[in-house]
Amino acid sequence: MAEVKVKVQPPDADPVEIENRIIELCQQFPHGITDQVIQNEMPHIEAQQRAVAINRLLSMGQLDLLRSNTGLLYRIKDSQNAGKMKGSDNQEKLVYQIIEDAGNKGIWSRDIRYKSNLPLTEINKILKNLESKKLIKAVKSVAASKKKVYMLYNLQPDRSVTGGAWYSDQDFESEFVEVLNQQCFKFLQSKAETARESKQNPMIQRNSSFASSHEVWKYICELGISKVELSMEDIETILNTLIYDGKVEMTIIAAKEGTVGSVDGHMKLYRAVSPIIPPTGLVRAPCGLCPVFDDCHEGGEISPSNCIYMTEWLEF
Amino acid sequence: MKRKLYYIFLFFLALRLPRTMTQAEIKLCSLLLQEHFGEIVEKIGVHLIRTGSQPLRVIVHDTGTSPDQVKKALCVLIQHNLVIYQVHKRGVVEYEAQCSHMLRMLRYPRYIYTTKTLYSDTGELIVEELLLNGKMTMSAVVKKVADRLTETMEDGKTMDYAEVSNTFVRLADTHFVQRCPVVPATEDSDSGPPPPAPTLVINEKDMYVVPKLNLIGKGKRRRSSDEDAAGEPKAKRPKQSTDNKEPIPDDGIYWQANLDRFHQHFRDQAIVSAVANRMDQTSSEIVRTMLRMSEITTPSSAPFTQPLSSNEIFRSLPVGYNISKQVLDQYLTLLADDPLEFVGKSGDSGGGMYVINLHKALASLATATLESVVQERFGSRCARIFRLVLQKKHLEQKQVEDFAMIPAKEAKDMLYKMLSENFISLQEIPKTPDHAPSRTFYLYTVNVLSAARMLLHRCYKSIANLIERRQFETKENKRLLEKSQRVEAIIASMQATGAEAAQLQEIEEMITAPERQQLETLKRNVNKLDASEIQVDETIFLLESYIESTMKRP
Numbered sequence: 001m002a003e004v005k006v007k008v009q010p011p012d013a014d015p016v017e018i019e020n021r022i023i024e025l026c027q028q029f030p031h032g033i034t035d036q037v038i039q040n041e042m043p044h045i046e047a048q049q050r051a052v053a054i055n056r057l058l059s060m061g062q063l064d065l066l067r068s069n070t071g072l073l074y075r076i077k078d079s080q081n082a083g084k085m086k087g088s089d090n091q092e093k094l095v096y097q098i099i100e101d102a103g104n105k106g107i108w109s110r111d112i113r114y115k116s117n118l119p120l121t122e123i124n125k126i127l128k129n130l131e132s133k134k135l136i137k138a139v140k141s142v143a144a145s146k147k148k149v150y151m152l153y154n155l156q157p158d159r160s161v162t163g164g165a166w167y168s169d170q171d172f173e174s175e176f177v178e179v180l181n182q183q184c185f186k187f188l189q190s191k192a193e194t195a196r197e198s199k200q201n202p203m204i205q206r207n208s209s210f211a212s213s214h215e216v217w218k219y220i221c222e223l224g225i226s227k228v229e230l231s232m233e234d235i236e237t238i239l240n241t242l243i244y245d246g247k248v249e250m251t252i253i254a255a256k257e258g259t260v261g262s263v264d265g266h267m268k269l270y271r272a273v274s275p276i277i278p279p280t281g282l283v284r285a286p287c288g289l290c291p292v293f294d295d296c297h298e299g300g301e302i303s304p305s306n307c308i309y310m311t312e313w314l315e316f
Numbered sequence: 317m318k319r320k321l322y323y324i325f326l327f328f329l330a331l332r333l334p335r336t337m338t339q340a341e342i343k344l345c346s347l348l349l350q351e352h353f354g355e356i357v358e359k360i361g362v363h364l365i366r367t368g369s370q371p372l373r374v375i376v377h378d379t380g381t382s383p384d385q386v387k388k389a390l391c392v393l394i395q396h397n398l399v400i401y402q403v404h405k406r407g408v409v410e411y412e413a414q415c416s417h418m419l420r421m422l423r424y425p426r427y428i429y430t431t432k433t434l435y436s437d438t439g440e441l442i443v444e445e446l447l448l449n450g451k452m453t454m455s456a457v458v459k460k461v462a463d464r465l466t467e468t469m470e471d472g473k474t475m476d477y478a479e480v481s482n483t484f485v486r487l488a489d490t491h492f493v494q495r496c497p498v499v500p501a502t503e504d505s506d507s508g509p510p511p512p513a514p515t516l517v518i519n520e521k522d523m524y525v526v527p528k529l530n531l532i533g534k535g536k537r538r539r540s541s542d543e544d545a546a547g548e549p550k551a552k553r554p555k556q557s558t559d560n561k562e563p564i565p566d567d568g569i570y571w572q573a574n575l576d577r578f579h580q581h582f583r584d585q586a587i588v589s590a591v592a593n594r595m596d597q598t599s600s601e602i603v604r605t606m607l608r609m610s611e612i613t614t615p616s617s618a619p620f621t622q623p624l625s626s627n628e629i630f631r632s633l634p635v636g637y638n639i640s641k642q643v644l645d646q647y648l649t650l651l652a653d654d655p656l657e658f659v660g661k662s663g664d665s666g667g668g669m670y671v672i673n674l675h676k677a678l679a680s681l682a683t684a685t686l687e688s689v690v691q692e693r694f695g696s697r698c699a700r701i702f703r704l705v706l707q708k709k710h711l712e713q714k715q716v717e718d719f720a721m722i723p724a725k726e727a728k729d730m731l732y733k734m735l736s737e738n739f740i741s742l743q744e745i746p747k748t749p750d751h752a753p754s755r756t757f758y759l760y761t762v763n764v765l766s767a768a769r770m771l772l773h774r775c776y777k778s779i780a781n782l783i784e785r786r787q788f789e790t791k792e793n794k795r796l797l798e799k800s801q802r803v804e805a806i807i808a809s810m811q812a813t814g815a816e817a818a819q820l821q822e823i824e825e826m827i828t829a830p831e832r833q834q835l836e837t838l839k840r841n842v843n844k845l846d847a848s849e850i851q852v853d854e855t856i857f858l859l860e861s862y863i864e865s866t867m868k869r870p
Contacts, residue, residue, distance in 0.1 A: 174722075174723060177721050196596070201643060201646060202596075202598070202599075202643065202646050202647050202650055203646045203649075203650065206650055237719075237721065238721070240719065241700065241719075241720060241721050243703075243707075244700045244701075244703045244704040244707070244720060245699070245700050245703070246687065246703055249655050251655065274594065275593065275684065276590040276593050276594050276656070276680065276681070276684050277586075277589075277590060277593070277681060277685065277688065278593075279691075279692060280684075280685045280688045280689060280854070280855045280858075281848075281850075281851030281852045281854040282685075282689060282771070282774070282775055282778060282851075282852050282855040283688060283689055283692035283693070284851050284852075285778055285782060285848045285851065285852050287774075287777070287781050287782070287852075288689065288692070288693070288774075288778060288852075289692060293777070298784055303784075304780075304781040304782070304785040304788065305784065305785060307781075307785065314840075314841045314844060
């Protein structure tokens with residue numbers, strides 16, 4: 001009998017079988033498997049067949065390709081996401097990846113271009129595509145009103161983008177800030193008044209005229225004038241504006257960790273104060289507030305002799 | 317080579333020139349000189365301010381006035397400490413104008429009023445006489461003041477010289493009046509021809525020593541027709557001028573008002589009222605006590621007072637204030653801890669040593685003045701931004717908007733407005749050597765010293781405007797004023813000769829009702845302008861003190 005050379009066909013040389021094997025392996029190791037692991041599992045498959053299988057899985061969107069410090073990793077992709085991206089091509093997936101990485105701060109279109117090295121027209125097309133599929137959304141940044149940052153559809157934009165409690169729909173709420181400003185000041189003022197009238201020894205008087213930022217925060221919350229939940233930092237920014245108005249002064253004292261309102265072992269105390277000088281003499285004369293001061297000289301069109309501001313002021 | 321010589325010449329020329337005066341200051345000095353001393357003195361004075369130090373014949377030549385008049389004008393100016401003289405090499409005497417002294421003429425009403433509050437009418441008149449006459453001997457002052465006070469007293473009462481002398485001594489003890497420098501007594505009488513101009517010296521110790529005078533007498537009235545019951549004819553009244561023939565015991569010892577001491581007092585007042593506004597009455601009284609204790613011991617330009625122990629302060633508190641020692645200590649601790657930083661603790665001996673931080677106090681007052689001006693001129697939001705940049709020293713545009721919680725557009729507008737008025741300045745920090753605007757940081761900052769100088773200049777111009785307006789208003793109504801003066805003179809003389817009521821009525825009606833109204837309005841306007849000048853002068857004082865204190869620091 002002649003020897004028949006029988007090529008032993010390995011049982012799972014079928015490409016589909018290879019792919020299924022690889023997927024099973026990935027599911028076993030959800031963190032990802034290296035090429036080495038696949039090789040160990042299926043030592044009889046040639047490298048070329050392995051590569052073809054892996055490429056097919058990647059293009060179908062069932063595997064993720066990751067780079068780690070040991071080499072390349074293959075990870076099973078979330079089936080839900082895999083379904084979403086079915087219709088997209090590689091470029092779109094790349095862009096989506098970049099946006100996902102940006103988290104809730106969002107990323108600007110120019111930055112996407114840098115990261116993906118794709119031309120502008122392509123980027124725009126892809127972004128429109130993704131938006132229509134409701135995978136990403138554009139959020140207008142409060143810092144520069146023309147800039148749009150992109151982030152995943154279901155993410156809440158970060159405070160730095162929307163401005164936090166003081167912005168509602170990109171508009172700075174001046175009246176809200178003003179109202180809070182006045183309320184805080186009134187609270188501190190009344191506290192100082194009661195302290196002054198108690199007529200005890202000066203140390204106690206001064207200490208009781210102080211209010212910590214925690215107290216003010218509680219008072220404002222109880223007042224209920226704010227629709228938005230305000231944190232202690234927000235109240236502190238409002239109190240800082242009062243300091244810049246010259247109506248309030250602040251001291252920091254060391255406080256035990258456990259006391260209410262202390263942050264990192266210290267507390268901020270605020271107190272209402274009055275200005276140290278009355279409005280100065282210069283502003284009581286019309287020249288102090290005159291808008292055409294520099295043009296005024298004797299013998300000219302505008303001069304002290306025919307100054308209308310002075311005439312009005314003298315008739316008071 | 318010639319160019320080098322030229323530059324060296326310019327350099328030396330520049331050394332001799334005084335601080336260049338701004339246009340506004342020169343204008344103000346000219347107005348003040350004219351009002352107080354007249355046209356000729358004004359011409360000479362302004363010429364000297366503009367050209368610096370000059371000898372007599374150059375002044376005569378340049379101003380075109382006769383030497384006699386120039387000499388008289390210079391006499392007046394020197395008498396009032398507005399011009400000083402110096403002997404240069406080759407025996408040439410040069411005269412130099414003191415612009416800052418001229419500007420102090422604005423403050424005369426404030427000096428007089430302060431003395432009135434401290435030493436009542438007697439003190440007020442003493443200082444007034446000294447300011448009006450420049451320099452006077454003590455006996456002359458006492459006599460004049462006694463006469464003036466007697467005028468105002470009831471019939472039959474006169475002012476005793478002794479009382480006036482006492483007040484004078486008290487003024488000298490608290491350094492409000494001081495002796496003028498005198499010609500030193502030369503030991504060797506024949507050391508050659510006398511120098512063309514004497515060099516005046518004054519010993520520190522003698523500055524406030526009152527000569528032992530035995531001034532006995534009473535004030536005399538100018539017209540003693542009130543004293544004589546029966547109207548004796550004037551010729552028979554005994555002559556009062558015999559007293560003038562007696563030799564004056566303190567001839568040669570002249571006194572002048574010590575303006576620096578007044579300034580120290582104003583500064584103390586400002587600090588005390590600032591403490592009262594920020595804290596309470598008792599704290600301000602404690603600070604006042606501390607300042608009073610340091611009056612004589614600390615020179616007025618020092619940045620800190622001498623340290624005072626808490627025990628000393630307790631002993632020196634005014635009699636009415638009976639607070640216990642512990643309470644005083646508590647107040648002192650509170651003052652030392654306050655963010656204002658007016659009072660500092662320098663040691664623990666004697667119950668705690670405390671100093672008053674004068675330079676910081678003046679800086680705070682000047683900053684508060686700047687803030688007040690910004691608030692009144694541009695609004696409270698602008699004031700918020702101004703205080704913000706002041707506290708944080710350097711800020712970017714974005715940071716200003718965030719900290720101040722003001723919408724970006726408005727914040728930008730306000731910053732540019734303040735920038736154009738020079739309250740705020742811009743500091744560029746380039747990231748690249750080519751200073752490209754897109755790669756440069758632009759930081760807003762406030763330079764308090766230069767802003768204070770700018771505001772001071774504005775104050776000078778404002779006061780000049782107010783004075784001009786006042787003169788204009790008076791000139792407009794000159795005819796009416798003259799008429800009313802004539803009518804008053806007629807009425808006075810008719811009253812003296814005993815006219816009937818009906819006749820007086822007739823004369824009074826020469827001024828019609830609308831004219832009377834006009835006169836009233838004029839008086840009110842002039843008073844208002846006068847008061848405003850004094851108010852602007854308060855601002856000038858704070859700013860000048862701050863600038864002086866900052867420039868003197870090492």
